[in-house]
Amino acid sequence: MNTTADPVIQATGLRRRYGTGRHGFEAVRGIDLHVNRGELFALLGTNGAGKTSTLEVLEGLAPASGGTVRVLGHDPIKQRSRIISRIGVMLQSAGFPESLTVAETATMWHGTLTHPRSVASVLADVQLSDRASVPVKSLSGGEKRRLDLGLALMGRPELVFLDEPTTGLDPQSRQVTWQLVRSLLEEGCTVVLTTHYLAEAEELASRLAIMHHGVIHTEGTVADIVATQNARIDFQCSGTELLDLASLPALAAPINTSAEGRVQLQSSNLQVTLAALLDEAERQDLRLGRLQARSASLEQAFLAISDAERRAA
Structure with missing residues (x-):
């Protein structure tokens, strides 16, 4: 081409x-x-x-x-x-x-x-x-x-x-x-x-x-x-309070947690954040269940445009 x-x-x-x-x-x-x-x-x-x-x-x-x-x-x-x-x-x-x-x-x-x-x-x-x-x-x-x-x-x-x-x-x-x-x-x-x-x-x-x-x-x-969108990391952990999530590098948004221990993170550098998270879990001997790490996508950028307008409305 x-x-x-x-x-x-x-x-x-x-x-x-x-x-x-x-x-x-x-x-x-x-x-x-x-x-x-x-x-x-x-x-x-x-x-x-x-x-x-x-x-x-x-x-x-x-x-x-x-x-x-x-x-x-x-x-x-x-x-x-x-x-x-x-x-x-x-x-x-x-x-x-x-x-x-x-x-x-x-x-x-x-x-x-x-x-x-x-x-x-x-x-x-x-x-x-x-x-x-x-x-x-x-x-x-x-x-x-x-x-x-x-x-x-x-x-x-x-x-x-x-x-x-x-x-x-x-x-x-x-x-x-x-x-x-x-x-x-x-x-x-x-x-x-x-x-x-x-x-x-x-x-x-x-x-x-x-x-x-x-x-x-x-x-x-x-x-x-x-590149205008953030990568995402999701996992389940019963010992969430033991993880020092706030100190993870390249976090790009507030940390979302649920009462069931489900955690959602956004990162501007997926590799850096994920590596630090896994190191922290290993240090605390914690298992991260249903772990998913997703790079930013065109679909995410596409949806962000309509979502932004809906939130503004």
Whole structure:
């Protein structure tokens, strides 16, 4: 994966509003973002965060209500003809003609593209070669998603938008999709991804942003965002009072204990805190039951954003 500081997407003050007046709703409230050439940028967020509304503007499917947007150096609405052959789009749901076969659908799409890959190679990539003669209406939901992905990639795009690409896929098909995306990145393609599978973003993303209620709350690499969260240690101990927990290094929050002797710690350095805890337990000859030590995660950072707002409310 080779990325360069050559932005293929630049958005400043991007807004997207539905309706007018007091009955209107602003789904995207003035966000700034950029996507560099050759990277996979994941746009994450809670339901209703504004991810799909943002993507529709970047894809040129809807105008922005405010701000400026450039995709491959052009306005995606006013100069759409200059970028349409250079991008691939996979929407959340596709509207395939149900009566056509898989091969007929792919052939029809093939005829609309400037420099398309062959139908056979595309169907092979998404593991639908053996379903070529099957009507689209007979495909499973996961197979339709794979067909949609294949058509999005058929035109050899420089930039691909993938909106929830693995929804409905079984674990094996998801892995196949991930490998296909990795191949795109190795070839220098730029990918913008939305997904509810945080493991997908952790696995594939060069950088990501987390949206909530129409704004971007945090942006950076997975490592940058995870580093804002604390690791956690949980254990059960009948002799909690014998442990000098307050002196443990790198504690990052108050110590939580229950009447049953359950202890929860947060640490800014899991290895240091856990090693000191185990040494202290050994010194006191205490057994730490049901011991769990968990590094910070992207899921933890994701949940912290909505939790912070709920606490404030």
